Amino acid sequence: MDSSGDIYFGGVSASGGDYPLKDSVQAFGGSNDAVVSEILPGAGSTSLIFSTFLGGSADDVGQGFALDSQDNIHLSGATDSTDFPVVNALQTEFADGIASPDHNDAFVAEFGAGLIGQVTPASGGNFGSTTIVLNGAGFESGATATLKSGGSSVASGQFVKASADGATLRATFDLTSVAPGTYDVEVVNPDTTSFLAAHSFTVVAGGGAKLWANLVGRS
Amino acid sequence: MIRVGTPSTFNLAYGNTGLNDAYFARLWLTFPTANLSYQIGTTLTQPQITGNPIDVSAVPPDVKVGSQTIVPLIVPVVPAGGSGSIPIVFTAPILGTDIPLKTWINPAA
Secondary structure (H helix, E strand, O other): OOOOOOEEEEEEEOOOOOOOOEOOOOOOOOOOEEEEEEEEEOOOOEEEEEEEEEOOOOOEEEEEEEEOOOOOEEEEEEEOOOOOOOOOOOOOOOOOOOOOOOOOEEEEEEEOOOEEEEEEOOEEEOOOEEEEEEEEEOOOOOOEEEEEEOOEEEEEOEEEEEOOOOOEEEEEEEOOOOOOEEEEEEEEOOOOOEEEEEEEEEEEOOOOOOEEEEEEEOO | OOOEOOOEEEEEEEEEOOOOOEEEEEEEEEEEOOOOEEEEOOOOOOOOOOOOOOOHHHOOOOEEEOOEEEEEEEEEEEOOOOEEEEEEEEEEOOOOOOOOOEEEEEOEO
16 A cells, blocks of 8 residues: 555456456456556545556466555566566566576566656767657656766756657757766656666767768659 | 659758767758759748848858859757758759769768
């Protein structure tokens, strides 16, 4: 249960057709899927706040469950699905290779208000400014973006702009005074929810622009 | 191939493979004046300037040097790792042979 009284639970379900879903991150993958749900108990009725499947076409089981201080849901379990959905995976395929699963590899998943999935480009030079595009979820208009090292800010993003669907955030960083090294990228929404992509951006010495042009056609 | 009298759309593609953004990149296009006419396929709007605005309509969009037309364009920002394109419509008024089209960008890679 979180501080506002919402109740969370997770586990496994084979009810692909009628398990109640709300803002789900995916549809039923097949066989058995892990499930995570959040409900708000009321005096006369109970509201479903969030509910999703997690898994691929084979068996996937949710086994461990925890909430962090920002009410992000952390789920661990086991999977036998070669197509288990992965984002920012430490290991993207089964230990024995994607074509021959060794049955029941472990997975760890986080569900929250958003995430930073990909940082593009992943490096910039300290010769000038670099515009970074973050792909993920939950970015809001008015968010701030910061390059950090050890929790301290080394550069603040300028011209920060989130897409209307919250899936992309663009920010320009002046890297001219930033020492070469690897940095975290942090986004903070106006409601103070924050997302961190650890060690996701590298500043290298020098750099500059390398432009090309070409005439292509005709159509 | 460009057919006489038939507009043909080309794309002036550009990009930046460097590690930093490029600001106010100068993009150039040249072609023989006698062989082609052109139209930029993107609508360019004049920024609002207060005080003593420049009459942009009095500024020619291209420069004729000898037998060549040079079209200078400015791309405000080309982000590191980014790319873009500007559509250009060419029309050949007369039957010709090969028509050399050249483009380049400063600072070049």
